[in-house]
Amino acid sequence: MKLYGSLTSPYVRKVRILIREKNLACEFVVADAWAADSPIPALNPLGKVPALVLDNGDVLFDSPVIVEYLDSLKTPALLPVSGVARWETLRWQALADGMLDATVSRLLELRRPAEQQSAENVRRQEDKIARSIEYTEQRLSRESWLMENRFTLADLVMAVALEYIDFRYPHNWRGRHARLAQWLAGVSARPSLIETRPPGMEKK
Structure with missing residues (x-):
């Protein structure tokens, strides 16, 4: 492949x-x-x-x-194959992808010539990101993972989204979301995340 x-x-x-x-x-x-x-x-x-x-x-x-x-090629599955856990994991993926989409949209808007930029669009994307971060922290359990007390696709996609926000839209979201910041620090220490971190993305 x-x-x-x-x-x-x-x-x-x-x-x-x-x-x-x-x-x-x-x-x-x-x-x-x-x-x-x-x-x-x-x-x-x-x-x-x-x-x-x-x-x-x-x-x-x-x-x-x-x-x-x-x-699907190799166990254990990071995405549950059926049941409530599958739909909850897919919801996390949808949320994380939406956060990425908003971050990319904000970035592209700010790369337009200054006279063509839409402050309203920038604000709209930032609001989406802020709501999503709040939503995630509210649903954090006291465990180390978002689902099933183990690393799953939910943790993977949300960690990617939050690290990309740090990369392309750096701001102090951690100041209001200490529990989420602590969770991200734990997931970000995995070798798979460290080894795939893009050039220029500094660890926060």
């Missing part, structure tokens, strides 16, 4: 962490979706990363599909 993606994409990082956690054989090919000679549009008609090329030549995209496929 080959995983195509960029080093800084948090959606790609989700997949790379899962590959590392499950010790799967998968080559990582660094590819810029925006480059003129990028292989990505030929793999994914949406022109987005990540894209996973299977051994039979088929291609899977995007990150939720790839994560679920790779998780």
Whole structure:
């Protein structure tokens, strides 16, 4: 298998962490979706990363599909296969992906020429992020993990989202959410997160 993606994409990082956690054989090919000679549009008609090329030549995209496929290849499952726990985990993934989407939208807005930027859009994205962080802290148990008293996809995706917020929208969310900050510090110490941290992302 080959995983195509960029080093800084948090959606790609989700997949790379899962590959590392499950010790799967998968080559990582660094590819810029925006480059003129990028292989990505030929793999994914949406022109987005990540894209996973299977051994039979088929291609899977995007990150939720790839994560679920790779998780199915080897036990123990990070995404429960059925029941309430599965839907709760998928809800965590939806929340984390939404946090990433908001952070990316905010970043792109601020990269526009100053006279074209929308302060309202920036505020809207920041509000989404703030509400999501509050939601997460309110649902933290007193255990080390979000689900099942073990590391699952819920922990993986939320840690990626919070670290990406630190990377692209650094602000003192920890000042109001000490329990969540402590939880993140524990998850962020896992080798899979340390080894996939993008260049320039400093540990907070």
